[in-house]
Amino acid sequence: xxxxxxxxxxxxxxxxxxxxxxxxxxxxxxxxxxxxxxxxxxxxxxxxxxxxxxxxxxxxxxxxxxxxxxxxxxxxxxxxxxxxxxxxxxxxxxxxxxxxxxxxxxxxxxxxxxxxxxxxxxxxxxxxxxxxxxxxxxxxxxxxxxxxxxxxxxxxxxxxxxxxxxxxxxxxxxxxxxxxxxxxxxxxxxxxxxxxxxxxxxxxxxxxxxxxxxxxxxxxxxxxxxxxxxxxxxxxxxxxxxxxxxxxxxxxx
Ligand SMILES: C[S@@+](CC[C@H](N)C(=O)[O-])C[C@H]1O[C@@H](n2cnc3c(N)ncnc32)[C@H](O)[C@@H]1O
Numbered sequence: 001x002x003x004x005x006x007x008x009x010x011x012x013x014x015x016x017x018x019x020x021x022x023x024x025x026x027x028x029x030x031x032x033x034x035x036x037x038x039x040x041x042x043x044x045x046x047x048x049x050x051x052x053x054x055x056x057x058x059x060x061x062x063x064x065x066x067x068x069x070x071x072x073x074x075x076x077x078x079x080x081x082x083x084x085x086x087x088x089x090x091x092x093x094x095x096x097x098x099x100x101x102x103x104x105x106x107x108x109x110x111x112x113x114x115x116x117x118x119x120x121x122x123x124x125x126x127x128x129x130x131x132x133x134x135x136x137x138x139x140x141x142x143x144x145x146x147x148x149x150x151x152x153x154x155x156x157x158x159x160x161x162x163x164x165x166x167x168x169x170x171x172x173x174x175x176x177x178x179x180x181x182x183x184x185x186x187x188x189x190x191x192x193x194x195x196x197x198x199x200x201x202x203x204x205x206x207x208x209x210x211x212x213x214x215x216x217x218x219x220x221x222x223x224x225x226x227x228x229x230x231x232x233x234x235x236x237x238x239x240x241x242x243x244x245x246x247x248x249x250x251x252x253x
Contacts, residue, residue: 005062005090013092013105020046020106028116040119047077048101056081056118056156057127058110058144063091063103064212065129068202070103076124078103081110111149118156126153126163130213133169145176150183150229154190157231166197166208166226168217173225180227190234197226 013019031038044050053076060066060080070078082088082105092105106113134142145165153163167173184194203210208224217224 005086011089011093012096013089014096018096018100018103018105019088019092020104022106022108022113025117032116036116037119039116041117042119042122043079043104043117044077044122046079046104049077052077052102053124054079054122055125055127056110056114056123057129059083059128059131060091060105061087061130062212063087063094063105065127065200065202065209066091066103066105067094067098067100068210069200070100071098072201074102076102079106080104081106081108081113083107083109111144111146111152114152114156115148118152120155121158121161123156124158124161126157126161127209128163128165129209129211130166130168130217131172133167133172135169135171140175143172143175145172145179147179150179150192151190153229154192154231159231159233161231162195163192163229163231164197164226165229166214166224168213168222168224170225176227180229183229191232192229193232195228195230197228 015021016024025041028039042050044052044054047054055076055078057066057078057080060082063080063082066078066080070076080091080103082091085107088105088107095103095105128144131144132142134140150163157163165176167176180192180194182188183192185191197208199207200209207218208214208226214224
């Protein structure tokens with residue numbers, strides 16, 4: 001699909017530096033069938049200073065959040081994942097033009113990348129803003145927020161790490177709230193704590209985060225909903241119970 005967002009300009013994405021493509025990764029080894037850790041990549045090594053905290057944005061669109069927030073936090077490494085080629089290209093060109101060394105764009109499916117490639121405990125924050133709502137019931141399985149996704153988020157987050165979510169879509173919000181209620185229940189393993197959303201420093205006056213979609217939907221007068229899920233530690237006893245639980249639902253999507 002062409003969105004024509006480049007307006008006919010040649011965009012320079014600094015391939016292999018700002019714009020990372022999955023062709024640069026080694027293929028997933030056969031061993032992942034038995035050992036999920038066999039395909040992990042240390043994405044922090046893609047940045048000049050890999051020791052900085054690492055944050056991930058899923059579905060970066062034109063990259064507005066990354067450009068605004070990463071400029072205010074040069075001591076944090078940000079990876080934006082975008083599967084639509086035109087948006088990925090546009091965002092990477094924009095990051096290169098701003099000469100930002102703490103932001104990288106990856107062109108792939110973020111949920112699969114998280115599941116197969118991201119190491120445990122690597123990430124401080126996962127940002128998910130105005131994720132596609134897939135309103136038709138038969139397309140709900142395409143929504144980013146699923147049990148498998150939340151399980152992966154929990155695994156890749158640092159202790160006390162956070163998932164930050166904003167949406168304009170009421171039905172998708174209802175779906176998210178059902179998931180949050182289960183994943184924040186006291187007897188759920190692994191578990192999150194739900195907190196009120198806190199606006200990032202880069203949000204403008206009256207904005208929740210200040211992405212392109214937020215600005216567009218605000219003009220249309222749509223209301224927004226937002227939440228933070230904070231990772232809770234897995235007690236050893238719970239971890240044992242979980243690994244012996246037959247037919248783990250969160251793995252079956
Ligand atoms: C509605 S747009 C929001 C873009 C941006 N976050 C904003 O608020 O302006 C959702 C974006 O997520 C991207 N996207 C959806 N699912 C994705 C996935 N699984 N992996 C990577 N990108 C995804 C879409 O291509 C689209 O650019």
